[in-house]
Amino acid sequence: MTSYVIRQAKVLGVKVADIAVEDGVITAIGKDLTVDGATEVEAKGLVALPGLVDLHTHVREPGREDAETVLSGSKAAARGGFTCVHAMANTDPVADTAGVVEQVWRLGREGGYCDVQPVGAVTIGLGGEQLAELGAMADSAATVRVFSDDGKCVSDAVIMRRALEYVKAFDGVIAQHAQEPRLTEGAQMNEGPLSGELGLTGWPAVAEEAIVARDVLLAEHVGSRLHVCHLSTRGSVEIVRWAKSRGINVTAEVTPHHLLLTDDLVRSYDPIYKVNPPLRSDDDVQAVREGLADGTIDIVATDHAPHPMEDKECEWSAAAFGMLGLETALSVVQQTMVDTGLLTWAQVADKMSVKPAEIGRVHNQGRPLEVGEPANLVLVDPGVTRLIDARNTASLSRNNPYAGLTLPGEVVATFLRGRPTVSDRALVEAVTV
16 A cells, blocks of 8 residues: 655644555654655645544435435545545435445445445334334444434334334434424425515424424433434524533534525525525524534534435425535535634544544544544645535535535545545545555
């Protein structure tokens, strides 16, 4: 394997140092390092972070390879600085058996652009009625530890309780899509004055908050791990804050789009802004930023949700929910959290690498940039800005809500166990596994 010396990187945005990488491992960090035969990477002015880990990615394979495949999603992840993604279970067939999760896991390994860790379904076929083969998926080659019916809520309290009890046996976690279905029938956007003005059925904040409140109490009762997917309202932040004050074992994520975009964009009736949970009010955006800064919200997760053109370029009511996120996540976090002084780069590393890996129990990712650790790292240039072009993507889909916006920061290089997957701001087209 090729050795590298990364020159004058700003490690976690603080200490300027060289980083030596040999045989997939960080072998030295210091000044003026020399490694015989090593390829030198100029990183002056670049911030070095551990490879990012996404706990919430939709790769669509198997079943919707027209929208995304494991390979294309992995390439998009690498361009965004990710070295590991968790692939959600709402595929076709659903990832509710050991066979399907192993298929996704093996496709990720064959692609070689990032580790793809499957998320198993909580219930058979996402039907919400009968628990899936949680134990078999946990014992499979994919070693699944995160289970979610994302896209649908596990709305039955008994089923949710049983799932929380079951995963305790292997230190798993239930990642809940918090949406009370009866309160959101036909919902198209955030409920508020604007939904009434636009004539679109509202998705009330209480529909999320009611499930979050119920589930943190269930987790406390059972003594299990709960993770709240794509938290989006001020009330949900306050509930999770209260739950943590009681010592309940709950973690939560926020998406980049809920950190930046508001429901006012729906005035355009452009389905690019249609997402579940919906874009919320400016007050909610401020609340989730505060929650991420103070640790109430543990991580940023992309909820990368690719869709083919025909599912987005149509009237609002017929359009699919979801938007791309992998290639722009770090830039959105820089703009909303770093450039505003709410987070340091070291804290970004914690919330986009260390904690997601910890929640997902992925032990070889999210590791510190230290000697002896796997060389999973990303070099980002925080001093540039870039105009987002929906066509400039590794994804098979184009539903990018940031298209036309200017965002700060750009990934210059991504290394997966010492192998570059992105180099000189471009995808490495042929990686060796």
